[in-house]
Amino acid sequence: MDGKNEYLLIFRGKEWWRGLSPEELRNTMELIKGWFDRLTESGELKAAQPLVREGALVSGRNGSVVADGPFAESKEVIGGYAVLKVNSLDDAIAIARSCPTLKFGMQAEVRPVAEECPMLAYARRVILEEQFATASA
Amino acid sequence: MSTQTKNGYMLIFRGTDWHNGLSPEQMQQVASQWMAWFKRLTAEGKVVAGNPLEREGKIVSGKNGRVVADGPFAESKEAIGGYFLLNVASLDEAVAIAQECPGLPYGAKVEVRPVMDQCALSGEALPENQLAEATA
Numbered sequence: 301m302d303g304k305n306e307y308l309l310i311f312r313g314k315e316w317w318r319g320l321s322p323e324e325l326r327n328t329m330e331l332i333k334g335w336f337d338r339l340t341e342s343g344e345l346k347a348a349q350p351l352v353r354e355g356a357l358v359s360g361r362n363g364s365v366v367a368d369g370p371f372a373e374s375k376e377v378i379g380g381y382a383v384l385k386v387n388s389l390d391d392a393i394a395i396a397r398s399c400p401t402l403k404f405g406m407q408a409e410v411r412p413v414a415e416e417c418p419m420l421a422y423a424r425r426v427i428l429e430e431q432f433a434t435a436s437a
Numbered sequence: 438m439s440t441q442t443k444n445g446y447m448l449i450f451r452g453t454d455w456h457n458g459l460s461p462e463q464m465q466q467v468a469s470q471w472m473a474w475f476k477r478l479t480a481e482g483k484v485v486a487g488n489p490l491e492r493e494g495k496i497v498s499g500k501n502g503r504v505v506a507d508g509p510f511a512e513s514k515e516a517i518g519g520y521f522l523l524n525v526a527s528l529d530e531a532v533a534i535a536q537e538c539p540g541l542p543y544g545a546k547v548e549v550r551p552v553m554d555q556c557a558l559s560g561e562a563l564p565e566n567q568l569a570e571a572t573a
Contacts, residue, residue: 306488307494308488308490308520310517347486349447349552349553349554350552350553351447351550351551351552351553352550352551352552352553354550354551355446355528355548355549355550355551356528356532356535356548356549357451357546357547357548357549358532358535358536358538358541358546358547358548358549359541359544359545359546359547360541361541361542362536362541362542363532363535363536363537363538363541363547364536366532366536371550376515378449378548378550380553381447381520389494389495393495393497393505396495396497396502397497397501397502397503397505398502399497399502402497402498402499402500402501402502403500403501405498406498407496407497407498408496408497408498408502409494409495409496409497409517410494410495410496410497411490411491411493411494411510411517412490412491412493412494413488413489413490413491414488414489414490414491414519416489417468417471417472417489417519418489418490418491418492418518419456419464419467419468420464420465420468422461422464423461423462423464423465423468424461424465426461427461427462427465430461
């Protein structure tokens with residue numbers, strides 16, 4: 301291990317580019333490209349992809365409920381993701397804050413990637429605590 | 438923008454509260470089913486990446502990212518608990534895989550989203566294309 305951690309950046313927001321002038325679009329595209337190029341060169345960006353604003357939501361026992369979007373209108377909709385490899389959450393937040401599309405209303409969610417499933421870690425801790433309690437009773 | 442050449446689908450696991458009613462032993466069981474599912478899909482070449490996420494983090498917004506807010510990422514129906522990146526050819530195949538998610542019987546939801554090979558900005562939103570749309 302190189303001591304670095306992974307963080308998932310989740311880009312959220314409507315199609316913020318609608319309503320921009322051609323000039324603004326061109327400038328923004330260049331800023332975005334420069335942002336990704338810089339992070340790629342520095343080795344801080346491991347992967348990044350945009351998502352199509354369509355898809356499905358699967359729920360219910362055995363996934364019996366399959367609903368279509370809508371994924372376009374919501375302010376919360378995920379428009380893409382990036383995986384960062386940096387030293388700390390603060391570093392990941394600093395990168396998120398430098399994202400050129402924030403000024404158009406886009407939001408960036410910054411989440412540490414877990415080494416193991418948090419539910420499993422929790423269950424293990426509870427079971428250990430129970431065993432201690434039983435042993436010391 | 439894309440650092441992967443192949444498109445595919447992203448499974449986004451929604452809900453970080455659905456396991457609250459389970460005993461620790463049941464949680465371990467669901468977690469091991471989930472890991473076995475991930476390993477099988479990896480062996481079949483259908484999943485190329487996947488991670489659970491910590492129930493913490495921040496949301497950055499505002500001009501120059503001046504607003505840095507907390508979650509909520511724990512105990513939420515909508516919060517993202519983890520993701521898979523799938524290497525499959527169709528939405529139907531991705532949905533079929535999503536339907537195998539071991540968290541579904543307990544209330545987890547799975548969002549299935551096609552991955553683009555390039556930013557939407559360089560496609561439909563290009564000034565030239567917007568112009569074409571406007572004059573069509």
